[in-house]
Amino acid sequence: xxxxxxxxxxxxxxxxxxxxxxxxxxxxxxxxxxxxxxxxxxxxxxxxxxxxxxxxxxxxxxxxxxxxxxxxxxxxxxxxxxxxxxxxxxxxxxxxxxxxxxxxxxxxxxxxxxxxxxxxxxxxxxxxxxxxxxxxxxxxxxxxxxxxxxxxxxxxxxxxxxxxxxxxxxxxxxxxxxxxxxxxxxxxxxxxxxxxxxxxxxxxxxxxxxxxxxxxxxxxxxxxxxxxxxxxxxxxxxxxxxxxxxxxxxxxxxxxxxxxxxxxxxxxxxxxxxxxxxxxxxxxxxxxxxxxxxxxxxxxxxxxxxxxxxxxxxxxxxxxxxxxxx
Amino acid sequence: xxxxxxxxxxxxxxxxxxxxxxxxxxxxxxxxxxxxxxxxxxxxxxxxxxxxxxxxxxxxxxxxxxxxxxxxxxxxxxxxxxxxxxxxxxxxxxxxxxxxxxxxxxxxxxxxxxxxxxxxxxxxxxxxxxxxxxxxxxxxxxxxxxxxxxxxxxxxxxxxxxxxxxxxxxxxxxxxxxxxxxxxxxxxxxxxxxxxxxxxxxxxxxxxxxxxxxxxxxxxxxxxxxxxxxxxxxxxxxxxxxxxxx
Amino acid sequence: xxxxxxxxxxxxxxxxxxxxxxxxxxxxxxxxxxxxxxxxxxxxxxxxxxxxxxxxxxxxxxxxxxxxxxxxxxxxxxxxxxxxxxxxxxxxxxxxxxxxxxxxxxxxxxxxxxxxxxxxxxxxxxxxxxxxxxxxxxxxxxxxxxxxxxxxxxxxxxxxxxxxxxxxxxxxxxxxxxxxxxxxxxxxxxxxxxxxxxxxxxxxxxxxxxxxxxxxxxxxxxxxxxxxxxxxxxxxxxxxxxxxxxxxxxxxxxxxxxxxxxxxxxxxxxxxxxxxxxxxxxxxxx
Numbered sequence: 017x018x019x020x021x022x023x024x025x026x027x028x029x030x031x032x033x034x035x036x037x038x039x040x041x042x043x044x045x046x047x048x049x050x051x052x053x054x055x056x057x058x059x060x061x062x063x064x065x066x067x068x069x070x071x072x073x074x075x076x077x078x079x080x081x082x083x084x085x086x087x088x089x090x091x092x093x094x095x096x097x098x099x100x101x102x103x104x105x106x107x108x109x110x111x112x113x114x115x116x117x118x119x120x121x122x123x124x125x126x127x128x129x130x131x132x133x134x135x136x137x138x139x140x141x142x143x144x145x146x147x148x149x150x151x152x153x154x155x156x157x158x159x160x161x162x163x164x165x166x167x168x169x170x171x172x173x174x175x176x177x178x179x180x181x182x183x184x185x186x187x188x189x190x191x192x193x194x195x196x197x198x199x200x201x202x203x204x205x206x207x208x209x210x211x212x213x214x215x216x217x218x219x220x221x222x223x224x225x226x227x228x229x230x231x232x233x234x235x236x237x238x239x240x241x242x243x244x245x246x247x248x249x250x251x252x253x254x255x256x257x258x259x260x261x262x263x264x265x266x267x268x269x270x271x272x273x274x275x276x277x278x279x280x281x282x283x284x285x286x287x288x289x290x291x292x293x294x295x296x297x298x299x300x301x302x303x304x305x306x307x308x309x310x311x312x313x314x315x316x317x318x319x320x321x322x323x324x325x326x327x328x329x330x331x332x333x334x335x336x337x338x339x340x341x342x
Numbered sequence: 343x344x345x346x347x348x349x350x351x352x353x354x355x356x357x358x359x360x361x362x363x364x365x366x367x368x369x370x371x372x373x374x375x376x377x378x379x380x381x382x383x384x385x386x387x388x389x390x391x392x393x394x395x396x397x398x399x400x401x402x403x404x405x406x407x408x409x410x411x412x413x414x415x416x417x418x419x420x421x422x423x424x425x426x427x428x429x430x431x432x433x434x435x436x437x438x439x440x441x442x443x444x445x446x447x448x449x450x451x452x453x454x455x456x457x458x459x460x461x462x463x464x465x466x467x468x469x470x471x472x473x474x475x476x477x478x479x480x481x482x483x484x485x486x487x488x489x490x491x492x493x494x495x496x497x498x499x500x501x502x503x504x505x506x507x508x509x510x511x512x513x514x515x516x517x518x519x520x521x522x523x524x525x526x527x528x529x530x531x532x533x534x535x536x537x538x539x540x541x542x543x544x545x546x547x548x549x550x551x552x553x554x555x556x557x558x559x560x561x562x563x564x565x566x567x568x569x570x571x572x573x574x575x576x577x578x579x580x581x582x583x584x585x586x587x588x
Numbered sequence: 589x590x591x592x593x594x595x596x597x598x599x600x601x602x603x604x605x606x607x608x609x610x611x612x613x614x615x616x617x618x619x620x621x622x623x624x625x626x627x628x629x630x631x632x633x634x635x636x637x638x639x640x641x642x643x644x645x646x647x648x649x650x651x652x653x654x655x656x657x658x659x660x661x662x663x664x665x666x667x668x669x670x671x672x673x674x675x676x677x678x679x680x681x682x683x684x685x686x687x688x689x690x691x692x693x694x695x696x697x698x699x700x701x702x703x704x705x706x707x708x709x710x711x712x713x714x715x716x717x718x719x720x721x722x723x724x725x726x727x728x729x730x731x732x733x734x735x736x737x738x739x740x741x742x743x744x745x746x747x748x749x750x751x752x753x754x755x756x757x758x759x760x761x762x763x764x765x766x767x768x769x770x771x772x773x774x775x776x777x778x779x780x781x782x783x784x785x786x787x788x789x790x791x792x793x794x795x796x797x798x799x800x801x802x803x804x805x806x807x808x809x810x811x812x813x814x815x816x817x818x819x820x821x822x823x824x825x826x827x828x829x830x831x832x833x834x835x836x837x838x839x840x841x842x843x844x845x846x847x848x849x850x851x852x853x854x855x856x857x858x859x860x861x862x863x864x865x866x867x868x869x870x871x872x873x874x
Contacts, residue, residue: 073686116862135851143847191444191451194439194444195440198437199437201399205429207420251686258683304691308688311680311687
């Protein structure tokens with residue numbers, strides 16, 4: 017019974033999402049495309065950054081590898097195999113990156129992940145210009161015949177990403193990752209092979225992120241290294257997960273939803289306010305302010321805070337009942 | 343216990359130094375199956391280092407550590423935990439943002455992948471350790487005695503053969519200390535051996551310890567029954583002639 | 589030419605050194621993981637740019653203004669935001685300061701747009717020649733001032749009462765509080781000081797390095813690279829780390845091409861993190 021009830025909300029939401037393309041313009045379909053895509057990548061990040069508590073600020077590395085693997089291979093091996101190749105290559109690349117970065121803890125881990133992503137950005141822009149066309153941009157073969165169909169691709173990707181992370185997060189693996197987040201030494205005392213589980217989380221995360229990168233590239237049609245390897249990509253994924261609630265199941269979707277709509281609304285509503293200067297910059301300024309406020313006043317994020325509040329209320333009700341019973 | 347048998351744990355001429363200072367200087371002792379051993383020593387004497395050496399958080403410079411006859415020197419902490427050695431920390435480290443139940447389930451997952459089964463086992467242990475009333479509370483919100491007990495419960499859930507309890511009684515009221523010792527008795531009755539670390543000689547501890555060793559400046563200065571140890575001149579000397587509370 | 593490249597590297601490295609020393613106080617000593625450090629360097633650059641274009645103020649005079657403004661800005665940021673989360677997990681330090689960095693970067697973009705700005709001094713393009721070595725006067729003056737700033741900072745931390753308090757807190761905040769040190773006030777002061785030094789570094793960089801809103805992120809990462817390379821908690825280490833990064837960047841840039849200076853910097857950083865995580869002069873950290 018309880019199990020069944022847990023499924024009602026996600027199914028209703030899914031039905032709602034499936035109805036949108038029939039009512040919304042292409043403009044809004046694209047907004048939803050980005051919500052789904054980044055929510056999916058946010059789910060992937062959440063395994064490592066939220067559940068396992070390893071603050072990766074370099075997920076653009078896997079995003080970019082997936083994007084370029086798809087872009088470079090699709091014309092030769094076709095769409096499906098190219099997406100598969102993007103998944104495999106981003107997963108494989110995560111092994112050495114994980115082995116290097118996971119030797120470090122806390123801020124040093126975060127710094128190492130930034131350095132790896134930045135290194136790949138510079139390499140893709142310059143040293144591998146022959147392959148990537150550098151800043152000139154690389155044409156990317158489409159995945160679907162009609163641009164409006166990307167809505168479904170992104171929705172499908174998000175559902176898969178959610179299913180994978182939810183399955184892991186609510187099983188023994190999820191408990192183990194949370195134990196690692198709370199205290200790695202203690203986790204080891206209850207027999208958890210912490211390096212292995214961290215790497216496992218990163219590999220799954222990188223796989224999904226790489227697929228996300230390939231969809232992003234196909235939808236864009238042409239990519240430069242800065243589109244996919246930049247810190248802006250890494251940060252966006254982190255921020256939406258934190259805003260929605262790191263280490264919660266639905267957090268990344270809630271975060272992606274709010275961020276995309278807020279930034280779209282902001283860009284449109286302040287576009288003509290000249291004294292503000294660059295409307296885009298103003299939007300990002302508020303974005304920064306939002307992050308500061310969330311960390312200061314709601315570090316558990318929206319979903320995490322609501323869950324805590326409900327749990328607190330449930331405990332309260334429970335206490336009242338017991339008192340009444342006595 | 344017969345002396346021909348290989349002890350459960352053999353701590354064999356272990357040396358460890360940090361910088362120029364020996365924190366464990368040629369210490370040897372052993373724990374037999376079903377035995378409760380207490381390590382007594384003032385703060386900074388090197389008790390925690392001994393616990394860290396046994397559980398793999400620190401590697402010995404010299405000497406060997408054997409568990410059930412096999413060397414566990416150089417194994418990772420999680421590998422040693424899998425062999426059947428559980429531990430608690432001197433500074434309690436409950437996984438604060440997980441519930442009491444979740445904490446104990448973590449231990450139970452050592453033997454099952456099923457959440458249902460892990461929960462069942464965890465509930466059993468929560469009952470045994472008297473933590474059932476706090477089952478759904480966040481671990482971080484428990485009082486110190488509760489958190490200390492939770493650490494024991496979590497370690498127990500991994501079904502250890504030997505459990506190490508660093509500073510079991512530190513920070514506890516006399517009543518809470520007695521409760522903890524009662525729990526140790528129950529464990530011993532179930533065949534779990536234990537090593538407890540403690541700062542001062544306490545009567546409650548003496549009642550259940552089979553043997554006591556005294557560590558001072560990284561060296562073992564006495565070993566024996568509680569009575570023997572408390573009358574040992576070196577021990578009295580180490581505690582600056584302070585009257586021992588026996 | 590090799591010697592000339594080394595000299596250029598040291599001249600640039602001296603500025604990197606004080607960028608790193610500022611972060612060393614904040615991160616290495618006070619354990620605040622400040623991802624907005626580079627944005628304060630950027631702030632120093634824009635302050636200097638504005639004073640120069642509006643009033644013709646010489647950048648080496650406006651260093652003082654940068655110092656004071658950034659000091660106040662830093663203390664305000666500490667008091668309003670960082671102080672509230674300082675006891676929380678380091679992950680929150682990173683996210684909070686990254687948010688502050690994003691605010692500053694985009695504030696700069698709103699005011700100054702994305703143009704690469706620089707200032708032209710009458711002596712910007714004059715060189716001194718020693719034997720075969722050419723030394724740009726702007727670089728030389730910046731180098732000398734950086735050396736003075738570094739020396740003053742070192743003296744302040746090692747010799748003054750406040751410096752001792754800062755070091756005491758870095759060793760053990762609880763014990764420092766027990767011995768009568770006002771931990772919050774001193775931490776705020778130390779944070780302000782680190783930010784002020786970043787501002788001065790920005791001023792000294794401007795005559796030789798353009799400013800645009802994106803330099804903040806670049807300098808933040810660079811500052812962490814320098815601190816880690818030099819060793820956590822060692823201000824002298826950061827100075828040496830800065831010089832070293834300057835030399836590495838110049839050598840890579842000259843012999844391999846511009847883009848290799850970043851590649852090599854990141855690779856060196858990752859190698860140090862992996863094989864000598866305590867840095868060149870740092871105490872080992874467990």
